[in-house]
Amino acid sequence: ETGVTQSPTHLIKTRGQQVTLRCSSQSGHNTVSWYQQALGQGPQFIFQYYREEENGRGNFPPRFSGLQFPNYSSELNVNALELDDSALYLCASSFQGTSTDTQYFGPGTRLTVL
């Protein structure tokens, strides 16, 4: 059983650029959630995808968007990067219909915006 993987591990971008982060869900999982973790803070919910459709969204602007593919892998896209977007981005996969404690997190992608 493969775990949740994310790529790339680290990324450096400049203000105004666009970035795509990728996540491969754990085998058998059909739901993926994305979180932003700023330095010294806990993860903040960005959105969740279930069966390729957005299934809930946190307090993030529309320049944060996502995709989920038929194989349940996922992308997080951020347009018009701002300095405050510098953070660790975590994805978590789960099987919809189970309790919330069965979300499995990936190791994260650390994004630095200069």
Added chain:
Amino acid sequence: DQQVKQNSPSLSVQEGRISILNCDYTNSMFDYFLWYKKYPAEGPTFLISISSIKDKNEDGRFTVFLNKSAKHLSLHIVPSQPGDSAVYFCAASVEDYGQNFVFGPGTRLSVLP
């Protein structure tokens, strides 16, 4: 406005003693609570959860206590081991199938040998 607070950024405990990590929340709608542990360069790992219909849940060395009237929960680790050294996040949700966890800022636990 933080809905989930962990007021101790760090905690040091001697190996073999009890570790108590605290968490307070403001949203009375929260009815499901979880603790996650995070090692450096890894994603958070689920540790233990509790539903608002209970006031205690135990799993081996880990026990979570919930005081709904005080909007407070705590995680007890007994006995503490050096491998428990990590950042611990408290998280809350409105329903146990909810997709929107609200996390606290975390407490860094150091267990000293």
